[in-house]
Amino acid sequence: xxxVSQHPSWVICKSGTSVKIECRxxxxxxTTMFWYxxxxxxxxxxxxxSNEGSKATYEQGVEKDKFLINHAxxxxxTLTVTSAHPEDSSFYICSALQTSSTDTQYFGPGTxxxxx
Amino acid sequence: AQSVTQLDSHxxxxxxxxxxxxxxxxxxxxxxxxxxxxxxxxxxxLLLKYTSAATLVKxxxxxxxxxxxxxxxxxxxxxxxxxxxxxxxxxxxSERGTGRRALTFGSGTRLQVQP
Numbered sequence: 001x002x003x004v005s006q007h008p009s010w011v012i013c014k015s016g017t018s019v020k021i022e023c024r025x026x027x028x029x030x031t032t033m034f035w036y037x038x039x040x041x042x043x044x045x046x047x048x049x050s051n052e053g054s055k056a057t058y059e060q061g062v063e064k065d066k067f068l069i070n071h072a073x074x075x076x077x078t079l080t081v082t083s084a085h086p087e088d089s090s091f092y093i094c095s096a097l098q099t100s101s102t103d104t105q106y107f108g109p110g111t112x113x114x115x116x
Numbered sequence: 117a118q119s120v121t122q123l124d125s126h127x128x129x130x131x132x133x134x135x136x137x138x139x140x141x142x143x144x145x146x147x148x149x150x151x152x153x154x155x156x157x158x159x160x161x162l163l164l165k166y167t168s169a170a171t172l173v174k175x176x177x178x179x180x181x182x183x184x185x186x187x188x189x190x191x192x193x194x195x196x197x198x199x200x201x202x203x204x205x206x207x208x209x210s211e212r213g214t215g216r217r218a219l220t221f222g223s224g225t226r227l228q229v230q231p
Contacts, residue, residue, distance in 0.1 A: 042223075
């Protein structure tokens with residue numbers, strides 16, 4: 001149980017286009033999901049906390065207009081990178097907090113974004 | 117505020133020998149502590165977690181960790197390394213009681229297992 005999926009697993013896009021990444025909890029409900037960014041050989045940095053039915057909470061330094069987060073249901077959160085630029089290339093990982101659990105997060109497999 | 121320090125960025129062991137990955141934490145509240153493993157280009161898998169029950173926590177794949185409050189440590193160990201253990205390991209802290217569920221990650225330790 002507690003499986004989280006991400007789609008797509010990798011994407012290549014041109015500079016200036018927008019890319020949407022989906023994060024789904026497959027066998028549990030998640031009122032809270034998190035989006036992280038990971039640069040090569042570095043740790044994960046929290047970008048934002050996504051709560052179902054409400055606005056996301058962004059970490060300091062993360063542009064909310066550039067990284068649009070929508071959490072429309074208890075099993076789906078989406079991250080849209082708007083007007084992507086090469087510096088947005090990274091590994092994006094989501095996690096879902098199991099509603100019945102206190103604080104165990106289950107992570108998706110990640111999405112590698114490459115902006116040309 | 118909370119923080120995690122992984123004392124070694126890289127650890128190399130021989131197959132069949134013990135593994136020790138060190139982690140120290142700082143937390144203003146009662147922490148929950150986790151170890152996650154990440155294989156190349158993969159997501160993170162939960163190895164084990166501590167949430168104020170037994171201080172010695174057993175996880176998957178033979179790993180275990182001991183919570184030592186006096187030393188603010190949560191080191192990860194395994195008696196005998198396997199080639200498949202080669203990966204990046206992250207020590208993670210979550211502050212319970214703050215209402216904020218976000219995790220703070222350590223910088224990671226890359227474990228290399230030599231044949």
